[in-house]
Amino acid sequence: MRDTQPIGKRDEMKQSMCIVGCGGYARIVLDDIYDMTDEFDFYFASRDIDKARQYSEDYGGAGYFGDYEEAAADPRVQSMYFFTPHDMHLDNVNLAARHGKHVLMEKPIARTVAEASAMVESARDGGIKLMIAENYRFLNTVDRAMEIMNAEGAENPIGDLRLIEMVVEGFSSPGEWRANLDRNGGGVFIDGGIHFVDIVVNVGGFPELVHAIQPPQLYPNVEGEDGILVTAALPGGAACVINFSRAIPVQSLRQVVKFTGSKGRISFDPRASELTIDTPDGQSTVEVQAVRRGVRGMVSEFRRSIEENREPVMSGYEGTKDLAVVLAAYESMRTGESVRLSLPER
Template identity: 30%
Template structure:
């Protein structure tokens, strides 16, 4: 391994604008070795300032480049598994955007490919990397609120049109609000409890013809020992009559114009996360200095440091695989309109939607 990790970036869509500045900020640890994009002009603009960055129009060519140590894959959800597996079979480490894959079966293939080829697979659960979020997990792990027994999470936001065309098609995105935002909330819940739920009951519906997938969801997760978690999400909340842009417009990805809260209740107290920017412990705000200005910088540094230090990263593939199993159970519950045990799902090759 070289002193700096030589990184290849695949895809220059919407989310790339968050990842590329993180690479720049970590120039002492990583170099932008290559960019893969079907648009050569866009790739050239993204590579400005990196004198030795190579530009590829096909992933098949880039994956054979011996000067690339790892890939950052920023692709539609249905491409996560095939691209990640191809990269890992070529001996490359992979940081893949969330959700990990379309379903548990694909995620399992990815984890197996990482193990078989001796490489690192990390999932971009980027909303872990805020100081208040990290501190909340630390407090839970230290038992500062006693035994955690309930998590309530709510996201109320407004979005009228998908940010990119492939979000419209459930075959590419794997749903809608669940993969786009639920993957973050569910990841936090599983991370906080340190285990998977026993059962899932979920209801989800679409009220907007601009996409196929669900935009209103209610989820109840039951964990062992009468512990639970409840999740409510909406992409229809916030529009004011006569305000065509909506109260939150389509800027919900910052959550600054939305309601995004989590309450973690234990036998000795309660933690409250307001978005990812404020943590309250039994009514008192906790000051949480941030390691970086951007959560994407913190995330990329975790990936790069894990390679340089030869250790398992936070949100490694095998860890996040459990979240995919929960998501499969949620979709199964929505389809069957009943409680689903997690041991009923997890090995299916494809997820079926309404």
């Protein structure tokens, strides 16, 4: 390990987090959180030590490692944020648990419910916190929409929830390990569509029934699906439709979420700073504070869960629920039959 910060100068109130897996998506997240130096000292680990060194230099890191085991064993590191392929997640948690390091794991939690359950058990046995890095759980647009829909009487212009609609359209072929069915655990739905599954579970509850179909494949190099249409029956009778695709030949990514109730509709781009309320009496706009894709709030919640010794909001079990919905959609897509769901065991 190369340490670039003297031990005596560390702020005892901070936590030390090691970023594990210095790839392209890690850089996107770091661009949002690198300045959270009042909360964290950042370390970096990669199997390519030159890459770990470069990331540490680029983001003012406290040190870097050329080996995951070395990072996990270092007493300076308190937690590990894994940006690794999905087929490595179980081994990653087992490694961290052996060394008593808390884990923030990029979504999805795993490729199968069995893997996810093993990860939760490993974290429990190791006495560590396991949080899934589902940043859409921390978006102000979603939180504000839920506040509006949960308000009483005239303060709620939407009424009882009847329908959730989501359209996500982009034009980008998955590359490298994400194009491999076994390593990724599926196609674009398990990797990106799971964000929107989490919104459904968070707002409408865990689906009771799922049906899915796959449009014709556009990208021949992608072993999993490059698009999917999912319908679901939610608790209380509400319905859900998710149209998620990375194979729509358009210039820019489009994300639209709509919640329709008995009195009106609320719609928004989850990443934006406003929501539109539409009722028979007219339209209005509600502004919210932009939150850099929810990543900062997500990382702060992870830190607080460690400090307060409690389950994080986006726990391993919450991640397992999202995964179970994705896998039910895959089963339906494969068989042509609707799939009835039950909550995963804790």
